[in-house]
Amino acid sequence: MKLQVIVTLKKDVLDPQGSAIKSSLSNMGFKNIESLRQGKTFEIIIKEKDEKVALSKAKEMCEKLLANLTIEDYSVKAIKE
């Protein structure tokens, strides 16, 4: 089963990289961007047929390593191929 994990910075955490990307886009002519936040995605292929079990494993991975819960939020979903 293929899973997608998205890790993003929490709302109140500064994102200097996101700000730099936003201002670069704005210099390129993309003027209407109100906000831009950078995050990470992980594609995980796991040997597991039960979607519920797979998702709970992915959550555990986020809590233990993939995300730092002090500054980051995460979401997990299964990807149908």
Place this chain on the structure above:
Amino acid sequence: MKASVIVFPGSNCDRDVKISLEKFSIKTEMVWHADTKLPKSDLVVLPGGFSYGDYLRCGSIASKSRIMKEVITHSKKGGLVMGICNGFQILVESQLLPGVLIRNINLKFICKNVTVKVTNNKTNFTSKTNRNSVLEIPIAHNEGNYFASKDLIDELEDNNQIVLQYCDATGNITEQCNPNGSIKNIAGIINKKGNVFGLMPHPERASDEILGGMDGSLIFKSLK
């Protein structure tokens, strides 16, 4: 006193730290990250560098390495732990210290001498310094911007856990002398129990006149 310096793949200040510790008569052993046993030590040092190439988040993968279980046990028993630069990042990732270190606010790798004020000299790591004295020690990092919730910062202040703060040459803590955007100009903190210390400046790079300064040696002299 005996110390262990943990060597992770990508550590690059490990030998400098060993030289500094030994200069101040602390017997030092190097310990590989994959080892499962920590030699008998009073102090464990997590050195600077780029453990695991800074993949995922700085220090995150090193914080899960085998030896870290031993380091955590050592700290829970009251043993001293000092994390310098990447070592500090490993300490926050392993939750031995609160908060996180995020990307410098100007997005630049900063490598220069800075001045830091010793806000708390009543620790096992700063006892040979004077309170509010100013030390000149180099920094070299890309992710040294200390961040924590307001509640946590209040707690750190109430418990005197802020040990070093970026300041100007005369000790004023201002925004202009904050190199990386750290809340409250934080350069180093200690845990509540007082046995785990993390700092972004590199005292081992200011422990010999030939390197341009001796201020960092006060940290090594304080260790007890």
